[in-house]
Amino acid sequence: MLFLGKYYKLNAGNIIYMKTEQLIEKLRKSGFKVTPQRLAIFEAILSSREHPTADQVYEKVRETHPTISPATVYQTLHTLSRIGLVQEMGFSDGVSRFDPDTSPHINVICLGCRRIEDYKAESFDKLWAQVIKELGFKPVGQRIDVYTHCDKCTRT
Amino acid sequence: MLFLGKYYKLNAGNIIYMKTEQLIEKLRKSGFKVTPQRLAIFEAILSSREHPTADQVYEKVRETHPTISPATVYQTLHTLSRIGLVQEMGFSDGVSRFDPDTSPHINVICLGCRRIEDYKAESFDKLWAQVIKELGFKPVGQRIDVYTHCDKCTRT
DNA sequence: ATTTAAATAATAAACATTATTATCTTATAG
Protein backbone atom coordinates (compact mmCIF):
# COMPACT_ATOMS: atom_id res chain seq x y z
CA MET A 1 0.00 0.00 0.00
CA LEU A 2 1.36 3.35 -1.04
CA PHE A 3 1.05 6.46 1.08
CA LEU A 4 0.92 9.56 -1.03
CA GLY A 5 1.82 12.00 1.72
CA LYS A 6 2.88 12.46 5.27
CA TYR A 7 -0.58 12.90 6.70
CA TYR A 8 -3.39 10.43 6.39
CA LYS A 9 -6.72 9.89 7.99
CA LEU A 10 -9.23 7.11 8.56
CA ASN A 11 -12.65 8.33 7.58
CA ALA A 12 -16.02 6.63 7.16
CA GLY A 13 -14.40 3.23 7.00
CA ASN A 14 -12.34 4.26 3.97
CA ILE A 15 -8.79 5.44 4.12
CA ILE A 16 -8.49 9.03 3.01
CA TYR A 17 -5.01 10.29 2.32
CA MET A 18 -4.59 13.71 3.77
CA LYS A 19 -1.41 15.19 2.43
CA THR A 20 0.32 18.17 3.92
CA GLU A 21 -0.80 20.21 0.95
CA GLN A 22 -4.43 19.32 1.61
CA LEU A 23 -4.24 20.34 5.25
CA ILE A 24 -2.67 23.62 4.19
CA GLU A 25 -5.41 24.07 1.63
CA LYS A 26 -8.09 23.53 4.27
CA LEU A 27 -6.52 26.02 6.66
CA ARG A 28 -6.15 28.67 3.96
CA LYS A 29 -9.69 28.16 2.69
CA SER A 30 -10.96 28.71 6.22
CA GLY A 31 -8.98 31.92 6.65
CA PHE A 32 -6.33 30.56 8.99
CA LYS A 33 -2.63 31.03 8.58
CA VAL A 34 -0.43 28.02 8.01
CA THR A 35 2.10 27.69 10.79
CA PRO A 36 4.60 24.97 11.72
CA GLN A 37 2.85 24.63 15.09
CA ARG A 38 -0.51 23.87 13.48
CA LEU A 39 0.99 21.29 11.16
CA ALA A 40 2.81 19.63 14.06
CA ILE A 41 -0.28 19.55 16.27
CA PHE A 42 -2.41 18.03 13.53
CA GLU A 43 0.26 15.45 12.82
CA ALA A 44 0.46 14.58 16.52
CA ILE A 45 -3.25 13.79 16.68
CA LEU A 46 -3.18 11.77 13.49
CA SER A 47 -0.18 9.71 14.52
CA SER A 48 -1.67 8.71 17.86
CA ARG A 49 -4.67 6.46 17.67
CA GLU A 50 -5.31 6.82 21.39
CA HIS A 51 -7.67 9.82 21.30
CA PRO A 52 -5.04 11.93 23.04
CA THR A 53 -5.70 14.66 25.57
CA ALA A 54 -4.51 18.21 24.95
CA ASP A 55 -1.68 17.59 27.35
CA GLN A 56 -0.61 14.45 25.51
CA VAL A 57 -0.62 16.36 22.24
CA TYR A 58 1.45 19.06 23.92
CA GLU A 59 4.05 16.57 25.13
CA LYS A 60 4.24 14.95 21.71
CA VAL A 61 4.66 18.23 19.86
CA ARG A 62 7.27 19.36 22.35
CA GLU A 63 9.61 16.68 21.05
CA THR A 64 9.99 18.60 17.82
CA HIS A 65 8.93 22.10 18.94
CA PRO A 66 10.42 22.51 22.42
CA THR A 67 9.23 26.09 22.89
CA ILE A 68 5.57 25.53 22.04
CA SER A 69 3.07 26.80 24.58
CA PRO A 70 0.15 24.81 25.99
CA ALA A 71 -2.11 27.73 25.12
CA THR A 72 -1.20 27.34 21.46
CA VAL A 73 -2.08 23.67 21.61
CA TYR A 74 -5.49 24.40 23.13
CA GLN A 75 -6.24 27.14 20.62
CA THR A 76 -5.16 25.06 17.67
CA LEU A 77 -7.15 22.05 18.79
CA HIS A 78 -10.27 24.21 18.88
CA THR A 79 -9.42 25.63 15.49
CA LEU A 80 -9.01 22.16 13.99
CA SER A 81 -12.28 21.16 15.62
CA ARG A 82 -14.10 24.17 14.18
CA ILE A 83 -12.98 23.41 10.62
CA GLY A 84 -13.94 19.77 11.03
CA LEU A 85 -10.56 18.09 11.06
CA VAL A 86 -10.83 16.67 14.57
CA GLN A 87 -13.62 15.79 16.96
CA GLU A 88 -13.35 17.18 20.47
CA MET A 89 -14.79 14.89 23.14
CA GLY A 90 -15.46 16.34 26.56
CA PHE A 91 -15.53 14.05 29.57
CA SER A 92 -16.90 14.50 33.03
CA ASP A 93 -13.44 14.37 34.59
CA GLY A 94 -12.84 17.73 32.93
CA VAL A 95 -10.34 16.47 30.38
CA SER A 96 -11.12 16.61 26.68
CA ARG A 97 -9.82 14.13 24.19
CA PHE A 98 -9.39 14.48 20.46
CA ASP A 99 -10.35 12.07 17.72
CA PRO A 100 -8.98 12.47 14.21
CA ASP A 101 -11.92 10.48 12.86
CA THR A 102 -14.84 12.89 12.48
CA SER A 103 -17.08 10.42 10.67
CA PRO A 104 -19.93 8.58 12.42
CA HIS A 105 -18.54 5.67 14.42
CA ILE A 106 -18.85 4.08 17.84
CA ASN A 107 -16.42 4.92 20.64
CA VAL A 108 -16.09 1.93 22.93
CA ILE A 109 -14.97 3.44 26.21
CA CYS A 110 -13.76 1.57 29.28
CA LEU A 111 -14.92 3.30 32.44
CA GLY A 112 -12.03 1.73 34.33
CA CYS A 113 -8.90 2.62 32.36
CA ARG A 114 -10.66 5.21 30.16
CA ARG A 115 -9.26 3.59 27.05
CA ILE A 116 -11.18 4.43 23.87
CA GLU A 117 -11.40 2.11 20.92
CA ASP A 118 -13.17 3.02 17.71
CA TYR A 119 -15.59 0.41 16.49
CA LYS A 120 -17.44 -0.09 13.25
CA ALA A 121 -20.40 -2.39 13.60
CA GLU A 122 -21.76 -3.68 10.32
CA SER A 123 -25.25 -2.54 11.10
CA PHE A 124 -24.20 0.83 12.40
CA ASP A 125 -23.98 2.67 9.09
CA LYS A 126 -27.50 1.57 8.23
CA LEU A 127 -28.76 2.64 11.64
CA TRP A 128 -27.15 6.02 11.35
CA ALA A 129 -28.43 6.67 7.85
CA GLN A 130 -31.93 5.89 9.11
CA VAL A 131 -31.52 8.15 12.12
CA ILE A 132 -30.34 11.07 10.00
CA LYS A 133 -33.19 10.53 7.59
CA GLU A 134 -35.76 10.65 10.38
CA LEU A 135 -34.13 13.63 12.05
CA GLY A 136 -34.77 15.69 8.95
CA PHE A 137 -31.52 17.66 9.00
CA LYS A 138 -27.85 17.03 8.42
CA PRO A 139 -25.86 17.23 11.66
CA VAL A 140 -22.60 19.15 11.78
CA GLY A 141 -21.16 16.34 13.88
CA GLN A 142 -21.99 13.44 16.13
CA ARG A 143 -20.68 11.39 19.02
CA ILE A 144 -21.66 7.82 19.78
CA ASP A 145 -20.24 6.38 23.00
CA VAL A 146 -20.71 2.90 24.42
CA TYR A 147 -19.54 2.44 27.99
CA THR A 148 -18.18 -0.81 29.36
CA HIS A 149 -15.48 -2.31 31.52
CA CYS A 150 -12.76 -3.91 29.44
CA ASP A 151 -11.44 -7.41 30.19
CA LYS A 152 -8.45 -6.07 32.06
CA CYS A 153 -10.56 -3.80 34.26
CA THR A 154 -13.15 -6.50 34.91
CA ARG A 155 -10.52 -8.92 36.25
CA THR A 156 -9.27 -6.55 38.94
CA MET B 1 -53.20 9.62 33.24
CA LEU B 2 -52.58 8.74 36.85
CA PHE B 3 -49.30 9.27 38.59
CA LEU B 4 -48.76 6.80 41.38
CA GLY B 5 -46.01 8.70 43.12
CA LYS B 6 -44.03 11.85 43.34
CA TYR B 7 -41.15 10.69 41.19
CA TYR B 8 -41.41 9.46 37.67
CA LYS B 9 -39.09 8.81 34.83
CA LEU B 10 -39.18 8.50 31.07
CA ASN B 11 -37.30 5.40 30.08
CA ALA B 12 -36.87 3.54 26.81
CA GLY B 13 -39.86 5.31 25.38
CA ASN B 14 -42.09 3.98 28.13
CA ILE B 15 -43.04 5.91 31.17
CA ILE B 16 -41.71 4.28 34.29
CA TYR B 17 -43.15 5.53 37.52
CA MET B 18 -40.41 5.93 40.03
CA LYS B 19 -41.97 6.50 43.39
CA THR B 20 -40.11 7.77 46.39
CA GLU B 21 -40.22 4.30 47.87
CA GLN B 22 -38.57 2.84 44.79
CA LEU B 23 -35.77 5.38 44.86
CA ILE B 24 -35.24 4.60 48.53
CA GLU B 25 -35.21 0.91 47.71
CA LYS B 26 -32.56 1.41 45.04
CA LEU B 27 -30.35 3.43 47.35
CA ARG B 28 -30.61 0.87 50.15
CA LYS B 29 -29.98 -2.04 47.84
CA SER B 30 -26.81 -0.34 46.62
CA GLY B 31 -25.58 0.24 50.15
CA PHE B 32 -26.24 3.97 50.32
CA LYS B 33 -28.04 5.74 53.08
CA VAL B 34 -31.29 7.50 52.38
CA THR B 35 -31.01 11.20 53.10
CA PRO B 36 -33.29 14.17 52.43
CA GLN B 37 -30.53 15.73 50.31
CA ARG B 38 -30.35 12.73 48.00
CA LEU B 39 -34.09 12.64 47.52
CA ALA B 40 -34.18 16.37 46.80
CA ILE B 41 -31.32 16.19 44.30
CA PHE B 42 -32.90 13.30 42.45
CA GLU B 43 -36.21 15.09 42.34
CA ALA B 44 -34.53 18.24 41.01
CA ILE B 45 -33.07 16.35 38.05
CA LEU B 46 -36.31 14.58 37.30
CA SER B 47 -38.40 17.72 37.42
CA SER B 48 -36.16 19.61 35.00
CA ARG B 49 -36.16 18.29 31.47
CA GLU B 50 -33.30 20.61 30.53
CA HIS B 51 -30.38 18.30 31.29
CA PRO B 52 -29.32 20.57 34.13
CA THR B 53 -25.76 21.29 35.19
CA ALA B 54 -24.60 20.52 38.73
CA ASP B 55 -24.87 24.21 39.52
CA GLN B 56 -28.45 24.35 38.24
CA VAL B 57 -29.33 21.36 40.38
CA TYR B 58 -27.67 23.08 43.32
CA GLU B 59 -29.71 26.26 42.82
CA LYS B 60 -32.91 24.27 42.49
CA VAL B 61 -32.32 22.22 45.61
CA ARG B 62 -31.36 25.32 47.55
CA GLU B 63 -34.95 26.52 47.31
CA THR B 64 -36.01 23.78 49.69
CA HIS B 65 -32.67 23.00 51.38
CA PRO B 66 -30.98 26.38 51.86
CA THR B 67 -27.93 25.00 53.66
CA ILE B 68 -26.99 22.33 51.15
CA SER B 69 -23.39 22.35 49.98
CA PRO B 70 -22.26 22.23 46.34
CA ALA B 71 -19.93 19.38 47.29
CA THR B 72 -22.91 17.32 48.37
CA VAL B 73 -24.60 17.94 45.04
CA TYR B 74 -21.52 16.83 43.11
CA GLN B 75 -21.07 13.73 45.26
CA THR B 76 -24.71 12.76 45.03
CA LEU B 77 -24.83 13.25 41.28
CA HIS B 78 -21.93 10.84 40.92
CA THR B 79 -23.62 8.41 43.26
CA LEU B 80 -26.85 8.53 41.27
CA SER B 81 -24.82 8.06 38.12
CA ARG B 82 -23.02 5.04 39.53
CA ILE B 83 -26.24 3.26 40.47
CA GLY B 84 -27.70 4.03 37.06
CA LEU B 85 -30.37 6.57 37.92
CA VAL B 86 -28.88 9.42 35.91
CA GLN B 87 -26.52 9.78 32.98
CA GLU B 88 -23.62 12.19 33.40
CA MET B 89 -22.61 13.96 30.21
CA GLY B 90 -19.25 15.70 30.11
CA PHE B 91 -18.71 18.56 27.69
CA SER B 92 -15.60 20.24 26.41
CA ASP B 93 -16.45 23.52 28.11
CA GLY B 94 -15.75 21.71 31.38
CA VAL B 95 -19.35 21.63 32.55
CA SER B 96 -21.17 18.34 32.99
CA ARG B 97 -24.88 17.94 32.50
CA PHE B 98 -27.21 15.30 33.88
CA ASP B 99 -29.91 13.37 32.09
CA PRO B 100 -32.55 11.43 34.02
CA ASP B 101 -33.11 9.22 30.98
CA THR B 102 -30.46 6.51 31.04
CA SER B 103 -31.96 4.51 28.20
CA PRO B 104 -30.56 4.63 24.66
CA HIS B 105 -31.75 7.78 22.94
CA ILE B 106 -30.43 10.61 20.80
CA ASN B 107 -29.37 13.92 22.30
CA VAL B 108 -29.89 16.68 19.76
CA ILE B 109 -27.49 19.40 20.87
CA CYS B 110 -27.30 22.97 19.56
CA LEU B 111 -23.70 24.15 19.44
CA GLY B 112 -24.91 27.75 19.67
CA CYS B 113 -27.17 27.88 22.72
CA ARG B 114 -26.10 24.43 24.03
CA ARG B 115 -29.71 23.39 24.37
CA ILE B 116 -30.26 19.63 24.50
CA GLU B 117 -33.37 17.93 23.27
CA ASP B 118 -33.96 14.21 23.58
CA TYR B 119 -35.08 12.55 20.41
CA LYS B 120 -36.58 9.16 19.79
CA ALA B 121 -36.40 8.09 16.18
CA GLU B 122 -39.01 5.51 15.30
CA SER B 123 -36.65 2.82 14.17
CA PHE B 124 -33.90 3.59 16.62
CA ASP B 125 -34.53 1.02 19.36
CA LYS B 126 -34.61 -1.95 17.04
CA LEU B 127 -31.54 -0.85 15.12
CA TRP B 128 -29.62 -0.04 18.28
CA ALA B 129 -30.36 -3.54 19.57
CA GLN B 130 -28.81 -4.86 16.38
CA VAL B 131 -25.69 -2.76 16.88
CA ILE B 132 -25.30 -3.97 20.46
CA LYS B 133 -25.71 -7.53 19.31
CA GLU B 134 -22.83 -7.09 16.89
CA LEU B 135 -20.67 -5.49 19.55
CA GLY B 136 -20.86 -8.75 21.47
CA PHE B 137 -21.27 -7.35 24.96
CA LYS B 138 -23.89 -5.48 26.93
CA PRO B 139 -22.82 -1.87 27.59
CA VAL B 140 -23.26 -0.36 31.04
CA GLY B 141 -24.38 2.83 29.35
CA GLN B 142 -24.29 4.83 26.16
CA ARG B 143 -24.39 8.35 24.80
CA ILE B 144 -25.58 9.32 21.36
CA ASP B 145 -25.12 12.99 20.46
CA VAL B 146 -26.08 14.79 17.29
CA TYR B 147 -24.67 18.30 16.90
CA THR B 148 -26.45 21.05 15.01
CA HIS B 149 -27.37 24.71 15.10
CA CYS B 150 -30.99 25.23 16.05
CA ASP B 151 -33.28 27.58 14.10
CA LYS B 152 -32.82 30.38 16.56
CA CYS B 153 -29.02 30.13 16.48
CA THR B 154 -28.94 29.84 12.66
CA ARG B 155 -30.88 33.09 12.23
CA THR B 156 -28.42 35.17 14.20
C1' DA C 1 11.38 45.04 1.75
C1' DT C 2 7.19 46.87 4.20
C1' DT C 3 3.16 46.45 6.27
C1' DT C 4 -0.71 44.57 8.61
C1' DA C 5 -3.23 41.34 10.61
C1' DA C 6 -2.92 37.26 12.94
C1' DA C 7 -0.41 33.66 15.79
C1' DT C 8 2.63 32.48 19.40
C1' DA C 9 4.76 32.19 24.11
C1' DA C 10 4.56 33.31 28.68
C1' DT C 11 2.05 34.37 32.42
C1' DA C 12 -1.80 35.19 35.17
C1' DA C 13 -6.52 34.24 35.94
C1' DA C 14 -10.86 31.77 35.86
C1' DC C 15 -13.69 28.11 36.77
C1' DA C 16 -15.73 23.68 37.74
C1' DT C 17 -14.73 20.07 40.42
C1' DT C 18 -12.48 17.42 44.21
C1' DA C 19 -10.12 16.69 48.76
C1' DT C 20 -10.19 17.44 53.52
C1' DT C 21 -12.07 17.52 58.00
C1' DA C 22 -15.05 18.38 61.75
C1' DT C 23 -19.87 17.93 62.64
C1' DC C 24 -24.04 15.66 62.13
C1' DT C 25 -27.28 11.87 60.65
C1' DT C 26 -28.76 7.37 59.34
C1' DA C 27 -29.40 2.76 60.41
C1' DT C 28 -28.33 -1.00 63.34
C1' DA C 29 -27.76 -3.35 67.57
C1' DG C 30 -28.24 -3.73 72.28
Add this chain to the structure above:
DNA sequence: CTATAAGATAATAATGTTTATTATTTAAAT
Protein backbone atom coordinates in the same frame (compact mmCIF):
# COMPACT_ATOMS: atom_id res chain seq x y z
C1' DC D 1 -35.68 3.54 73.16
C1' DT D 2 -30.99 4.84 73.60
C1' DA D 3 -26.08 3.85 72.14
C1' DT D 4 -22.98 2.99 68.64
C1' DA D 5 -20.60 2.85 64.29
C1' DA D 6 -20.49 3.80 59.70
C1' DG D 7 -21.47 6.93 56.57
C1' DA D 8 -23.05 11.66 54.84
C1' DT D 9 -23.00 16.59 55.04
C1' DA D 10 -21.25 21.46 55.17
C1' DA D 11 -17.61 24.45 54.87
C1' DT D 12 -13.44 25.45 53.16
C1' DA D 13 -9.18 24.87 50.89
C1' DA D 14 -6.93 22.89 47.10
C1' DT D 15 -6.52 20.94 42.48
C1' DG D 16 -6.01 20.97 37.64
C1' DT D 17 -7.57 21.97 33.15
C1' DT D 18 -8.63 25.45 30.35
C1' DT D 19 -8.95 30.43 29.08
C1' DA D 20 -7.65 35.48 29.06
C1' DT D 21 -4.17 38.77 28.55
C1' DT D 22 -0.34 40.96 26.41
C1' DA D 23 4.05 41.72 24.39
C1' DT D 24 6.60 39.65 20.79
C1' DT D 25 7.01 37.24 16.62
C1' DT D 26 5.55 35.54 12.17
C1' DA D 27 2.80 34.73 7.86
C1' DA D 28 1.43 36.55 3.76
C1' DA D 29 -0.06 40.37 0.97
C1' DT D 30 1.40 44.87 -1.05
